[in-house]
Amino acid sequence: MKWVRRLLLVLLVLGMVTTVAPANAAKWQPKPGATFNVPRAGDKQYRIHEQIVGAINHARKGTYIKIAVFSFDRKNIAQALVRAHKRGVRVQVLLNNHQVTPAQKLLHRALGKNRWKKSFAYECSNGCRSHGENLHTKMYLFTHTGSARDVVMTGSANLTKNSAVNQYNDIYIRNNSPAFYRGFNELFGQMRKDKSQGYWSTKIAKGILLQATPYRNFGPKHDPIITMLNQVKCKGAIKGYGTRDHRTIVRVVMHAWNEYRGLYLAQKIRSLFAQGCDVKLMYGFAGESVRNTFATKTPRGYIPVHTTGYDTNEDEFIDLYTHQKELLISGNYGKKRGTKMVVTGSSNWNPEGLKGDEEILSMKLDGAYKQYANNFQFMWANKSHLVKYIPYPSTTDKSALASLQRLFATVQEESIPKRGGPAWEND
Structure with a gap:
C-alpha cells in the first residue's frame, strides 16, 4: 500500500x-x-x-x-x-x-x-x-x-x-x-x-570524463566549459538528436551564474542561440552582468530564460531554488552530428566554480541525457517561470517594448529576490 x-x-x-x-x-x-x-x-x-x-x-x-x-x-x-x-x-x-x-x-x-x-x-x-x-x-x-x-x-x-x-x-x-x-x-x-x-582529469570510459579543479588562469579562452561549448555546432544534427529541424539543443540549469566567469559563459551561450541552437536556460541566481546579457536581443530574438528562484515567505530573499549545475547537449557536437551529453557535478558558473575543490563530470550517454532532459522539462513546465526583466514579445505589446527594454537593460539586485537568508546555501 x-x-x-x-x-x-x-x-x-x-x-x-x-x-x-x-x-x-x-x-x-x-x-x-x-x-x-x-x-x-x-x-x-x-x-x-x-x-x-x-x-x-x-x-x-x-x-x-x-x-x-x-x-x-x-x-x-x-x-x-x-x-x-x-x-x-x-x-x-x-x-x-x-x-x-x-x-x-x-x-x-x-x-x-x-x-x-x-x-x-x-x-x-x-x-x-x-x-x-x-x-x-x-x-x-x-x-x-x-x-x-x-x-x-x-x-x-x-x-x-x-x-x-x-x-x-x-x-x-x-x-x-x-x-x-x-x-x-x-x-x-x-x-x-x-x-x-592542480587541475586533474581522467577518462573513465569512452565519452565519460571526470575533471577536478582548481583550474588556474581561467578565462574566455581557457575554461573547461568553454572548451565544451566551442565544440557545439548549431545546425546539422542527425535524426534522433537535436530538434526535428536538425538544430542542436543546449540546456542549462545552474544554481549560481555570476561575476566575470558567469559573464563570458553567458555571452557564449547567447552566441550559440544567435547561431541557431535551440537554447533554454534556468537558474537559481544570476548576477547583474549575466542578466544584462540575457536581456540583450539577438537577431533571433531573446533567449528563453526561466528562474527557479522564489521568495515564498516574502522576506526579499530567495528560499526555494535549484542547486543543480548541469549542461545538456543533444545534436551536432565535435566530430559527430549525433551526440547526447550531460555535464553535472559541483561546479557553478562563476569564478568559485573553478577555484576550489570541484568536480565536473561529462557523460556522452543517451540514457543519462534522457533522464536529465526529462527533469529539465519537468522543472521548466512546473517549477520555474519566465524572468521578468526580458521583454518577450508574447507578453508585451510593441508600443511598450522599447521602454521595457530600457527599464530592464541594467537590472539591479534590488528588483528581484536576493540570495542570502536562512534558506540560501552559497555553494
Whole structure:
C-alpha cells in the first residue's frame, strides 16, 4: 500500500529503520541512473537522501564508505554512518571547514579525526586540493552495498536538510562500475592528503570524463566549459538528436551564474542561440552582468530564460531554488552530428566554480541525457517561470517594448529576490 511505503521511507530517512531482512538486504541496490528531488513535495524531497541512507544501511562488513561533501547537518545520516562503522564498515568522510555541525561532531566522536586511520571524519583546511578555497565536491562511494559493488553517487546534493526541503538537486548513480569507482576513488585519495594540487582529469570510459579543479588562469579562452561549448555546432544534427529541424539543443540549469566567469559563459551561450541552437536556460541566481546579457536581443530574438528562484515567505530573499549545475547537449557536437551529453557535478558558473575543490563530470550517454532532459522539462513546465526583466514579445505589446527594454537593460539586485537568508546555501 502507498501509505505503508511512505511511512517506511520517512522512517528510513529519519534513521528509525536500521535493519532489513537478510533476503531483502542481499537483493537491494541503489537505483541506477539519475535521481532528482522535489523540495516541499512530501517524500519526493528526500529521494536523494533515501538513496544515500539506503546505501549506508546496506554497506557490508569490511567494505568502505567514502564521502566528500561541502555541507553536512543531517544527524540521522551521521547516525547511519556510525551504525555502519560499528558493524565493521570502514567509514571515511572528508568535509569542508566552514562549519562544524552537531552531525559532524557526532562523526568526530565515533570515527575520530585522523584521516590516515581506516575510519575518520576530517575537515580539510580551506579546501582539500585547493588553497584558501572550499571542498565543494559531492561524492558518495561504496565498495559493496546490498547486491551492488563499486558504487558511485555524485551530483549537486549536500547532506543538509536545506538540500531536500528548499533546493532542487540531482545525483547520478553507477552500480557495478569499477572504472567509475577507480576514477572517483583516485580523486578521493588526492583530497585525503589535504594538500594544494592542480587541475586533474581522467577518462573513465569512452565519452565519460571526470575533471577536478582548481583550474588556474581561467578565462574566455581557457575554461573547461568553454572548451565544451566551442565544440557545439548549431545546425546539422542527425535524426534522433537535436530538434526535428536538425538544430542542436543546449540546456542549462545552474544554481549560481555570476561575476566575470558567469559573464563570458553567458555571452557564449547567447552566441550559440544567435547561431541557431535551440537554447533554454534556468537558474537559481544570476548576477547583474549575466542578466544584462540575457536581456540583450539577438537577431533571433531573446533567449528563453526561466528562474527557479522564489521568495515564498516574502522576506526579499530567495528560499526555494535549484542547486543543480548541469549542461545538456543533444545534436551536432565535435566530430559527430549525433551526440547526447550531460555535464553535472559541483561546479557553478562563476569564478568559485573553478577555484576550489570541484568536480565536473561529462557523460556522452543517451540514457543519462534522457533522464536529465526529462527533469529539465519537468522543472521548466512546473517549477520555474519566465524572468521578468526580458521583454518577450508574447507578453508585451510593441508600443511598450522599447521602454521595457530600457527599464530592464541594467537590472539591479534590488528588483528581484536576493540570495542570502536562512534558506540560501552559497555553494
